[in-house]
Amino acid sequence: GSRRKISHARVKAAGQLKLSIEVQGRILVLRIMEAKGLMGKEYRTCDSYVKMSIVPDADWKCRQKTKTVPDSKNPVFHECFFFPVQEEHEQKRLLVTVWNRERNSRQSELIGCMSFGVKSLLTLDKEVSGWYYLLGEDLGRTKHLKVAMRR
Numbered sequence: 001g002s003r004r005k006i007s008h009a010r011v012k013a014a015g016q017l018k019l020s021i022e023v024q025g026r027i028l029v030l031r032i033m034e035a036k037g038l039m040g041k042e043y044r045t046c047d048s049y050v051k052m053s054i055v056p057d058a059d060w061k062c063r064q065k066t067k068t069v070p071d072s073k074n075p076v077f078h079e080c081f082f083f084p085v086q087e088e089h090e091q092k093r094l095l096v097t098v099w100n101r102e103r104n105s106r107q108s109e110l111i112g113c114m115s116f117g118v119k120s121l122l123t124l125d126k127e128v129s130g131w132y133y134l135l136g137e138d139l140g141r142t143k144h145l146k147v148a149m150r151r
Contacts, residue, residue, distance in 0.1 A: 016036050051065040115141055
């Protein structure tokens with residue numbers, strides 16, 4: 001069907017993020033490892049950080065973020081975050097966004113994102129782990145796309 005047709009060419013441009021998510025009781029343990037190829041080939045470098053939240057969220061309580069890694073298109077984060085899951089979160093999504101912090105304007109621009117259904121994470125029998133494409137905002141809010149390992 002047409003739902004599966006995410007253009008890989010467009011997807012590859014923003015970069016990839018390596019992460020893992022495991023469940024401990026009703027806590028999602030999210031490890032942000034590293035990213036690569038951020039912002040495609042046109043940009044020489046960027047200062048990036050990763051922000052995570054359970055969406056939609058009205059009160060910014062559920063938002064957490066990594067430190068900013070300066071001057072790298074392949075930043076290494078290795079940070080761990082805990083998201084306790086309340087019942088009302090089960091219909092929501094865990095949204096992972098990667099941002100470039102502009103040096104001069106101090107504003108941030110979205111590089112790409114992905115999201116995981118909270119309910120499906122809670123019922124996982126195995127850990128979610130590996131490289132995932134950074135998708136555009138509209139797409140990333142509703143899905144994730146794993147990078148296929150080349151055999």
